[in-house]
Amino acid sequence: MSKRDYYAVLGVERNASAQEIKKAYRALALKYHPDKNPDNKESEDLFKEAAEAYSILSDTEKRGMYDQFGHAGVAAGSGAGGFDESVFSGFEDILGDFFGFGSGGRRRSARNRPQQGRSLEQLLTLTFQEAFEGCEKSVEVHRAEPCETCTGSGLKTGAKSHTCSTCGGMGQVQVQSGFFAISRTCHACGGRGQTISPSDRCGTCHGAKHIEKTRPLDVTVTAGVDTGMKLKVRGQGEPGALGGPAGDLYLVIKVEDHEFFKREGENLFARIPISFSQAALSTEIEIPTLHGVETLKVPAGTQTGKQFRMKRAGFSIVGRPHRFGDLFLEAVVVTPTKINKRERELLEELAEIEGDHITEHKSVFQKVKDFFN
Numbered sequence: 001m002s003k004r005d006y007y008a009v010l011g012v013e014r015n016a017s018a019q020e021i022k023k024a025y026r027a028l029a030l031k032y033h034p035d036k037n038p039d040n041k042e043s044e045d046l047f048k049e050a051a052e053a054y055s056i057l058s059d060t061e062k063r064g065m066y067d068q069f070g071h072a073g074v075a076a077g078s079g080a081g082g083f084d085e086s087v088f089s090g091f092e093d094i095l096g097d098f099f100g101f102g103s104g105g106r107r108r109s110a111r112n113r114p115q116q117g118r119s120l121e122q123l124l125t126l127t128f129q130e131a132f133e134g135c136e137k138s139v140e141v142h143r144a145e146p147c148e149t150c151t152g153s154g155l156k157t158g159a160k161s162h163t164c165s166t167c168g169g170m171g172q173v174q175v176q177s178g179f180f181a182i183s184r185t186c187h188a189c190g191g192r193g194q195t196i197s198p199s200d201r202c203g204t205c206h207g208a209k210h211i212e213k214t215r216p217l218d219v220t221v222t223a224g225v226d227t228g229m230k231l232k233v234r235g236q237g238e239p240g241a242l243g244g245p246a247g248d249l250y251l252v253i254k255v256e257d258h259e260f261f262k263r264e265g266e267n268l269f270a271r272i273p274i275s276f277s278q279a280a281l282s283t284e285i286e287i288p289t290l291h292g293v294e295t296l297k298v299p300a301g302t303q304t305g306k307q308f309r310m311k312r313a314g315f316s317i318v319g320r321p322h323r324f325g326d327l328f329l330e331a332v333v334v335t336p337t338k339i340n341k342r343e344r345e346l347l348e349e350l351a352e353i354e355g356d357h358i359t360e361h362k363s364v365f366q367k368v369k370d371f372f373n
């Protein structure tokens with residue numbers, strides 16, 4: 001069976017631009033893709049034919065050979081290469097966004113591409129006051145750093161690494177998945193294309209190339225942070241590979257509870273216990289706010305549950321250092337449990353004086369009783 005002209009296969013002119021060729025191929029590939037035409041031999045053949053045409057016409061050198069010598073110029077063994085496996089990597093490039101080839105186009109460069117180091121997460125515990133004011137903290141960062149003995153090569157002095165026998169140094173292996181060949185990172189060498197034999201490994205890192213280290217790091221914590229927030233310290237994660245940048249360090253904030261205040265966003269809440277006489281007669285209470293001691297005036301006749309609001313006595317807001325929430329104080333009138341002799345005398349006297357009021361209460365109680373009888 002004779003081959004059709006590649007330009008005819010793609011339905012483009014002989015002087016078509018690379019863009020026109022790509023566009024024509026993409027349309028055909030989408031139309032005849034096996035996923036869309038399951039068990040259709042004709043579609044599969046048309047799909048392969050379009051792929052073959054594209055593999056030649058998208059390559060300037062092969063296209064030149066084809067224009068000059070026709071199919072003979074690009075046949076397998078002619079030196080320019082015909083329809084081979086490499087065409088599949090072209091699929092990944094061009095169809096990646098249509099058919100979910102996540103690794104589309106990565107195959108050729110994965111081995112040498114600089115890789116960013118892993119990002120790290122670490123807990124950072126702060127006191128309530130530290131979170132409120134912001135602070136400087138020294139944290140111990142645990143991370144992998146390049147081995148100093150072998151300067152990150154993983155090799156013994158004078159030893160050399162070998163080309164990985166699993167992937168032949170490509171760093172990637174091809175996995176046949178039905179009609180497609182999909183590239184995956186080689187597990188034997190981790191995508192580096194090189195392996196180190198056990199006897200050639202660095203005595204310090206045993207070929208791992210890095211070593212776990214703990215280093216102190218000074219960080220500045222912004223005022224107003226809260227539990228669960230993450231502080232990003234750029235470039236303080238694990239080092240990158242092949243010249244790639246280091247990862248980042250994320251400090252996960254945990255703010256310790258305060259014995260007196262509860263926090264909700266930028267507002268603070270607290271209960272203030274006051275005695276019966278303070279509640280009845282009015283009083284002034286010194287409140288140790290985060291901003292310093294402030295005086296709260298409690299008016300006469302204050303009941304349990306009465307709320308007082310101290311404006312701007314709450315938490316600062318992250319990134320807005322001059323904005324503060326409010327402090328809400330809830331009065332709790334405390335009934336005394338231990339009283340001395342003098343207090344007892346006074347309370348008894350008070351009870352006596354209250355007798356008149358209580359008589360009023362009694363009469364109300366009597367009315368209720370009568371109602372039910």
Ligand SMILES: [Zn+2]
Pocket residue numbers: 164165166167168169170171172186187188189190191192193194
């Ligand atoms: Zn390998």
Ligand SMILES: [Zn+2]
Pocket residue numbers: 147148149150151152153154155202203204205206207209210
């Ligand atoms: Zn080493």
